[in-house]
Amino acid sequence: MTLNPAGLFGQIDDLQDLAIIERPVRRSLKTAEEIEKLTVDEDLNDVERAVYLLSSGQDIQRASVVINLPNLVRQNPAETFRRVVPKVREVLHVAGVEMQLAAAGSFLTILQDDLILIQTHTHSILQIILLNLDHRDAGQFRNERSAAVVSNAWLETLLSAIDALPKETIRQEILNPLVSKAQLSQSLQSRLASCRILGKVAGKFESQIVKKDLLPLVRSLCQDVEYEVRSCMCRQLENIARGIGPDHTKAVVLPELMELARDEGSTVRLAAFDTIVNLLEMFDSDDRTRIIFPLVKAFCEKCFKADDAVLASLSYQYGKLCHGLSGSFTEEQRVWFLEFFKKLCILGIHHENGHCENQAYPLELEKKYESVRKNCAYNFPAMVLFADPKCFLSELYSTFSSLCHDPEISVRRTSASGFHEVVQLLGPNVHYIHKELIALLQDDSLEVLDALMNNLQETLELATSRGEGAASENKVNIPDLIQALTAAEQKAATSLKWRIHEKVLQRYSCLPRVISGDQIYFRFLQRMFTITTTNNVLPVQRESARTLCVFLRYNRKQEQRQEIISKLVEQLGQGRSYWNRLRYLDLCEIAMEIFSKSYFCKYFLIPALELVNDPVANVRYKLCHMLPKLKSTIKLPSDKHLLQQLEFCVRKLLCREKDKDVMAIVRKTVLELDKMDITEPYQKRHEKDLLDQKKEKEENLLLEMEQLERQQSEGKLTNEKHSDKKRRDSKPGLSVPKNMSGSTSGATVSTPAGKEIKKAKLARSRSLSSHPTTPKMVNSDKTIKVKESGNGPRSGKSALLPINDDIIRSHHFSAVSSSSSSVPVLIRSNTISTVEHRSNSSKDTQSRKLTMQRKSSSFGMQAGRE
Secondary structure: OOOOHHHHHHHHHHHHHHHHHOOOOOOOOOOHHHHHHHOOOOOOOHHHHHHHHHHHOOHHHHHHHHHOHHHHHHHOHHHHHHHHHHHHHHHHOOOOHHHHHHHHHHHHHHHHOOOOOOHHHHHHHHHHHHHHHOOOOOOOOOOHHHHHHHHHHHHHHHHHHHOOOOHHHHHHHHHHHHHHHOOOOOOHHHHHHHHHHHHHHHHHOOHHHHHHHHHHHHHHHHOOOOHHHHHHHHHOHHHHHHHHOHHHHHHHHHHHHHHHHOOOOHHHHHHHHHHHHHOHHHOOHHHHHHHHHHHHHHHHHHHHHHOHHHHHHHHHHHHHHHHHHHHHOOHHHHHHHHHHHHHHHOOOEEEEOOEEEEOOOOHHHHHHHHHHHHHHHHHHHHHHHHHOHHHHHHHOHHHHHHHHOOOOHHHHHHHHHOHHHHHHHHHHHHHHHHHHHHHHHOOOOHHHHHHHHOOHHHHHHHHHHOOOOOOHHHOOOHHHHHHHHHHHHHHHHHOOOHHHHHHHHHHHHHHHHOOOHHHHHHHHHHHHHHHHHHOOOHHHHHHHHHHHHHHHHOOOOHHHHHHHHHHHHHHHHOOOOHHHHHHHHHHHHHHHHHOOHHHHHHHHHHHHHHHHHOOOHHHHHHHHHHHHHHHHOOOOOOOHHHHHHHHHHHHHHHHHOOOHHHHHHHHHHHHHHHHHHHHOOHHHHHHHHHHHHHHHHHHHHHHHHHHHHHHHHHHHHHHHHHHHHHHHHOOOOOOOOHHHHHHHHHHHHHHHHHHHHHHHHHHHHHHOOOOOOOHHHHHHHHHHHHHHHOOOHHHHHHHOOOOOHHHHHHHHHHHHHOOHHHHHHHHHHHHHHHHHHHHHHHHHHHHHHHHHHHHHOOOHHHHHHO
């Protein structure tokens, strides 16, 4: 490599140039001169210091005085109003935007906090507010926008202060100057402020004063030459109407609204429409029919044809408008409003081959049409109620389907947000919108899925429970629903938006209310286990662990629970990665909330305590932090061996721990363990014990249900074997006596009759499930069933009734949310069916004896087989 001397010296020259232009670094933020200017004599009191800073201080010092003005008023009101407030008034003439906004906030605080004791002080503050309300010096602010911001801040201060001021002060200080400020000769900003002040003070006075003093100004401003003033005053007519009452509203305000609704300015017409909708309850039925309906109809038709700018606001208020006028509608008027709503819902799109597509419009117009359809989706539940949910399929289903398949994401997201309201209104006809629910769950946009997840529990519960007594074609298709829920979770998992994935996992904890335990086990529980053991996002992992624990909590098959718990211990508690072992401790915290103490100690506690030997200090640190919670799950004296094992872990940590952080938390934990039984109040400990007893009772009931289901399945298998045996015995080719054929036919006929008896018993058990039962009845019921099932296959068949999985699951979740007294509801149907079985046992015994006698008289070959 060869060096070029010329190039080398050229680079050195460049470095020298950089050294010359380099600026010296200032070691202090302020120079001595600046520090001298900012220095104030320490002997001055607060008021004198404020006067000095307002007179000769810098802008930042003046702003600090203005901000601190309420504190000065509290400390020394007389001197503050005598010396400081006049100085503030002088400074505000030349102050910038920041100081103006600070002064507006300070004066509002003074007026609202009742810091003023003398009327003259209130007068001085109101004079400052009114003076700065329309003070717009071009050289004072940087631009016109800054001046508008300052003026609006002072106006908001005045409007907020009106609520705290007495009537006489408002009349003298505000209403009297308002007459002159509302004149046409005043500036536009002054007249706009007068409109808002009139609307605010109308609620402070009696109707006669409002009618006498304010209505002339209101009429004048409603006929102003500027459309901004007319629009502003029109929006204040609602407050004016409520101030003067319904009678004067019909005579005075309604004519003004009718005239403004025909105004040439679209913003004025829109303001009139909004005000009419808000005042509908103040008009009687005759006014709504004769005046309001034709006016609103003409307004809607004009907007739809030529005024696209107003359609968005019209569509937003449409649901409220229809409900306000529904009591006065004829059938023809109702149909017109419903058809107009359908037009708004498909505005800007066309349907082709069953798909919704945007028509070719300019971008600005497309945005307006999208906003209209979005507002229609927002108002759709109200329109379902307006049209009557019974007529949903014929009148609104196609419109709702169009909104759920709209090409714009915002429209579909809004439909998903209100989907649960539509489901609630449809009631038993919820199966109408099953396809739309599946489509929204499978939507390409995660925003739509996020909106649907907000009320997923209510949606699924209503969608799957409303059609129980209906025909099979009127029920929600559960397999399709499960497939859509699975696809939605996988879509959220593959995206980068982990918060949506976390929300999906959180909402899926409601699935035991909706689908069976086997469906959860095969389609969701394994997936939750995979996320818990492999996902790298901590909030997602914790939420999947919580949902997994909920699934385990309500799973009624012991083999499945044992399998998942053993996998959790093996892959998390004994995993190779310390990250997984930390997640096992997180899982233990969740399990302590969901399961009972005995269940937790049986399956989760020992693997957690074994982590005391973990080679990673972080795991031991977290275990030490959890030791007080783990100790609270141990019940004495039954779990004395567990307490000894926990104390052994503590001693091992004290003796062998070398990490200083872990040792520090161990010492702190030992003190907490010693104080646990002393510091916790008795009432709180008693409530925890009652809750744990409730959880344990529910878990025992689930185990009993599992045993009953197993006995039922065994009884079915035995009955099937006997029926097969009978079919083999009754094959043609053998001579059968008459009495034997009669007994065989009788047995055949009794089989469907037995099924009908079972159905009747189950129906009666459901109808009687509202009657309370006691735990003693449950235990005796279980004993009787076990004994009777041992009498033979026939007795097992008659003793065990089929258990409806949906009934048990709904009972179980109702027990979780209710008080402890409602827990025995879980097996009420089984208890009542046993009582019915006792009443019918004598008849079954007689029929069995008769059958055995007939069999004994038959030919010897069949007796040998028996």
